[in-house]
Amino acid sequence: MKKILFVAGLLMLGQASAASYVSNDAATKTATITVNAGEGGDNGGLNFNGADHGKKGFVIPAGWTVKMVFKNVGMMPHSAVVTKGKTPLSSITEKDAAFAKAYTSKLAGGIAGGSKAETVMFKVGKAGTYNLVCGVPGHGLGGQYVGFMVSGTAKTASFE
Template identity: 40%
Template sequence: MRTRSVLAVVAAAMVCAGCGTTSQPSKPQAPLVTWNAAHRLVEWTVIAGDGGENGGMNFDGYANGEMTLVVPVGWRVQIHFRNASFTPHSAMVVPEGDYDRGSFDSSLLAFPGAETPNPSEGSPKGAAENVEFTASRAGNFALVCAVPGHALAGMWDKLVVSSQAKKPSLLVNHSS
């Protein structure tokens, strides 16, 4: 029987005051999230097809909403997207209720600029793009691969924009 457990990933202090990181426990040498409180900026490294989890349909090795980034409302978000898979992938932020669509278009975009170029076509292996947007309103959103069928196959994670959060955090749900 599969059980779910929730791990809050511990934030590590950086050299400068007001900066922080959050790392995936199995890969602490490569933080997935860093932030600078003074600049109200969070940077999220998103690697599409990172290993074989969920048949390669994952972001940073997580799929089906297993990873949640919490960001304070009003912060800028920079996504450093890279495709590690031979299959084209993309990244797009949509309202959480829309994560399970078969296809996506720009009318579903949660924030202006919150998508990689040509999200329905995806980017080839090795492609790297930076996406930047302001998390301007509180709510629950999803980071999806907008290539048709990929989000339905589980290629999505959560983004919560919170009016109560003082700093970003990364939560990871594992199957054990």
């Protein structure tokens, strides 16, 4: 019985921490977002934080700085870039980033699964609708993207 309760507690603990993809520092207007590529098996591993095809997304207050902590927890290489528009592009380069420095290294080739986390910082501009997309060819079109909305009314960042 103790083993069952222990395992159930671990499962619940894992679920609680998995939901914590955003932290806010209102004083410095900085949102720290965690982006886990290939988390779980949803969409064959083509996902961010278990979400794909824009079903979920980050909301960031306009003018804030974003500290994106990117980790590839999947099996295949992945990357991340914030792009303009509502649908992913067929081919993505650093020039397609909606904000200066809003992308990980090795954008087209991807970062290998199990690599150390990579942190990038960028400042978001005015309110608008964007996407956080994997830059590895075919991944974005395969559904590896989540929304990235810059809001003129949000007081804190979130992942919904």
